[in-house]
Amino acid sequence: MHARFIVRCAAVAAVVTGTLTWAPAATAQPHEPTPSASAASAETPAPDAGSVEITTKDTAGDVLPGAVFLLLDSAGQDAGRGKTDAQGKLTFPDLAPGVYRLKETASGSPLHEVVADQDVIVTPGAATRLTITDPFKAAKVLLQAKDDKTGKLLPGATVNIGTGTSTLLTLTTGAKGTAFGELPMSSRKTEFWIWQIKAPAGYDLYKPSKTFTAGPGAPVTVTITNAKTTTTPKPDPSGKPTHESTGTPSTPAGKPSGSNTGGAKPSSTPDTESSPTAATTPASDTTPKAPAGSLAHTGADATPWIAGGAGLLVAVGVLTLAVTRRRTPTEPDDNSKNS
Numbered sequence: 001m002h003a004r005f006i007v008r009c010a011a012v013a014a015v016v017t018g019t020l021t022w023a024p025a026a027t028a029q030p031h032e033p034t035p036s037a038s039a040a041s042a043e044t045p046a047p048d049a050g051s052v053e054i055t056t057k058d059t060a061g062d063v064l065p066g067a068v069f070l071l072l073d074s075a076g077q078d079a080g081r082g083k084t085d086a087q088g089k090l091t092f093p094d095l096a097p098g099v100y101r102l103k104e105t106a107s108g109s110p111l112h113e114v115v116a117d118q119d120v121i122v123t124p125g126a127a128t129r130l131t132i133t134d135p136f137k138a139a140k141v142l143l144q145a146k147d148d149k150t151g152k153l154l155p156g157a158t159v160n161i162g163t164g165t166s167t168l169l170t171l172t173t174g175a176k177g178t179a180f181g182e183l184p185m186s187s188r189k190t191e192f193w194i195w196q197i198k199a200p201a202g203y204d205l206y207k208p209s210k211t212f213t214a215g216p217g218a219p220v221t222v223t224i225t226n227a228k229t230t231t232t233p234k235p236d237p238s239g240k241p242t243h244e245s246t247g248t249p250s251t252p253a254g255k256p257s258g259s260n261t262g263g264a265k266p267s268s269t270p271d272t273e274s275s276p277t278a279a280t281t282p283a284s285d286t287t288p289k290a291p292a293g294s295l296a297h298t299g300a301d302a303t304p305w306i307a308g309g310a311g312l313l314v315a316v317g318v319l320t321l322a323v324t325r326r327r328t329p330t331e332p333d334d335n336s337k338n339s
Helices: 002-031 037-043 303-327 330-338
Strands: 050-058 068-072 078-083 089-095 098-106 118-122 127-134 139-147 158-163 166-172 178-183 190-198 210-214 219-226
Touching: 050 098, 050 118, 068 089, 078 089, 098 127, 118 127, 139 166, 166 178, 190 219, 210 219
Parallel strands: 050 127, 139 219
Antiparallel strands: 050 089, 068 078, 068 098, 098 118, 139 178, 158 166, 158 190, 190 210
């Protein structure tokens, strides 16, 4: 009896012992699962992911907070968007490798322009760092050219505008005497010079150099004044002296001008020493001759008068000859009577 009890206890102990050694191995699996691949990817980024880090500044080197950017993937889908912080920084994390399109939609400042869109390449496990430089807005320039006396606007004035040693803009006033242009800015306030290179028609060139100050996006008016050109007689290009006729011939040097000792009238021949053509005219032939066949100073034809005078002379000669012949025979008779 006692022996049977011992055998049964041994059998139960064997069964219990076997259960205790097997059960833990069978029941440990459901209560402590191993981490899956999906759970690991949800907690940490994929080992091949990249990022884009942006720093935004202006041309003066100051950071620009509040600049807004949009990142698009190769399919044109939104991959991220945001604004730069107080330090001008913005990061797009956890990006799959590839080519993205970065757009700046706002500069966050009324003085700055946005930059053009650009492509960004994201490489596996690396950060792509970009520095975006937003330019200042251009200054709006109104040029006026005026008459310095009347204030009338003048067309056709051309000026150069620049800063330092660089010419940035050339303007020419139109029909209304004005011109418009935009000046690129490199700071919040810039001093420019203006120099006139062409004056309006009939006016002198404005030679002094003027300066003015402009700001980004702000309008500024610049005025140039011109004085009318003073008209002066131009010299004779031939170099010959000009003489005005006074109606009275000049007296050559060394000759008396008071009285005419010969009793003849003063010659009306121009001064041979001051006349440009006197050197080529003989001294004995200085009095102009009347054209043949005409009466001097009358313009009448002399031929009838000459013919009439000749006929009269012939008639007088014939008459004189006849009278002489008649008187010749009577002369002896008179002499004989006297004797």
